[in-house]
Amino acid sequence: MGLSKRTIKQLLRRIGLLGVAERLYFNARAASPDVLRREWAFIRGAIADDGAPLPPGKLVFDVIACRWRAVYLDSGSEIVDDMVDVLRSAGVDPAMWSPADQVLDFGCGCGRLIRQFRTHSPAALHGTDYNPDLIAWCAENLAFARFDVNALSPPLAYPDSSFRFVYARSVFTHLDDSLFDAWVAEMRRVVSIGGWLYVTMHGDRLANALDGAQRARYDDGQLVVTYASVAGENLCATYGNRPFVERTFVAAGFELVEFRPGRANSHLRQDIYVFKRLD
Numbered sequence: 001m002g003l004s005k006r007t008i009k010q011l012l013r014r015i016g017l018l019g020v021a022e023r024l025y026f027n028a029r030a031a032s033p034d035v036l037r038r039e040w041a042f043i044r045g046a047i048a049d050d051g052a053p054l055p056p057g058k059l060v061f062d063v064i065a066c067r068w069r070a071v072y073l074d075s076g077s078e079i080v081d082d083m084v085d086v087l088r089s090a091g092v093d094p095a096m097w098s099p100a101d102q103v104l105d106f107g108c109g110c111g112r113l114i115r116q117f118r119t120h121s122p123a124a125l126h127g128t129d130y131n132p133d134l135i136a137w138c139a140e141n142l143a144f145a146r147f148d149v150n151a152l153s154p155p156l157a158y159p160d161s162s163f164r165f166v167y168a169r170s171v172f173t174h175l176d177d178s179l180f181d182a183w184v185a186e187m188r189r190v191v192s193i194g195g196w197l198y199v200t201m202h203g204d205r206l207a208n209a210l211d212g213a214q215r216a217r218y219d220d221g222q223l224v225v226t227y228a229s230v231a232g233e234n235l236c237a238t239y240g241n242r243p244f245v246e247r248t249f250v251a252a253g254f255e256l257v258e259f260r261p262g263r264a265n266s267h268l269r270q271d272i273y274v275f276k277r278l279d
C-alpha cells in the first residue's frame with residue numbers, strides 16, 4: 001500500500017526534513033528546459049529584459065524557495081500584473097498616481113515585485129524587509145527605489161500615514177499570532193487615510209496541507225501557524241480563512257474592497273485582499 005502525500009509530509013515534518021524536501025521539490029519541479037537555458041544565459045552575463053541587475057541564485061532561493069532567476073522574473077511579472085488587475089477591479093489605478101505618491105513593498109525580499117511594479121506606476125517606491133542581506137542587495141542594485149531594514153516586530157521607520165499604497169505579498173503568510181496582530185496595526189498606522197493595502201494569505205486553496213486539528217481551527221476562523229518558532233522565515237507557514245482575515249483587518253480600521261481567492265496557477269495560489277484605510 002503506497003503512502004499518501006499527506007502521510008509523507010507528516011513523516012518529513014516529524015523528522016524535521018519537510019522544509020528541505022519541499023525546497024528540493026520546488027527547484028526540481030520548476031527546472032524546465034527553458035528555465036535552465038535562461039539560467040545558463042544569466043550565468044554567462046545575459047541581463048534581464050528590464051535592464052536591472054539580477055540577484056544571485058542564493059538570495060532568490062531564500063525568498064521564493066527556488067533559485068532560478070527566470071522564475072523570479074516570470075513569477076514577479078505575473079503576480080504584479082495580477083495585483084494591478086485586482087487594484088483596477090477595486091477602482092484604483094496606480095498608473096494615475098504621481099511621483100509625489102509613496103508606495104511601500106513590505107517584505108520586499110530581493111525585489112521580485114518592486115522591479116515589476118515600477119512599470120505600472122510613476123509613484124515613488126520604497127521597500128522594506130527584516131532580512132538585512134536582501135535589503136543590502138536591493139539598496140546596491142535597484143536604484144529606482146529606496147530600501148530600509150526593519151526588525152521582525154514593528155515599528156517601521158516611516159511616519160504615520162506615509163503611504164498611498166502598501167503591498168505585502170506572501171509576508172503575513174509567515175508570521176506567528178502576535179506578529180500578525182502587531183503588523184496589522186502597523187499597516188494601519190503607515191497607510192494614509194483613504195489609502196490602500198494589498199495582502200495575501202494562505203487560504204482555502206492551500207489549507208489542505210494542514211492536519212486534522214489544524215484544519216478544524218482554520219475552518220473555525222482561527223489563525224493557524226506552523227513552525228511558529230521560526231516566524232518570519234518561509235518555513236513558518238500561516239493560514240487564515242476569509243472570515244478570519246477580513247474580521248482582523250476590519251477590526252484594525254480597514255474596509256475590505258476586493259477579494260480574489262487563490263487560483264490553481266502555482267504563483268497565484270494565495271488569497272488576495274485589498275483593503276482601504278478608513279479614518
Ligand SMILES: C[S@@+](CC[C@H](N)C(=O)[O-])C[C@H]1O[C@@H](n2cnc3c(N)ncnc32)[C@H](O)[C@@H]1O
Pocket residue numbers: 063064106107108109110111112113128129130131134150151152153168169170171174231232233234
Ligand atoms: C516569501 S518571501 C516574499 C518576498 C516578496 N514579497 C516577494 O513576493 O517576492 C517573504 C518575505 O517576507 C520577509 N519578512 C518576513 N517577516 C518579515 C517582517 N516581520 N518584516 C519584514 N519582512 C518580513 C522575508 O524576509 C521575505 O523576504
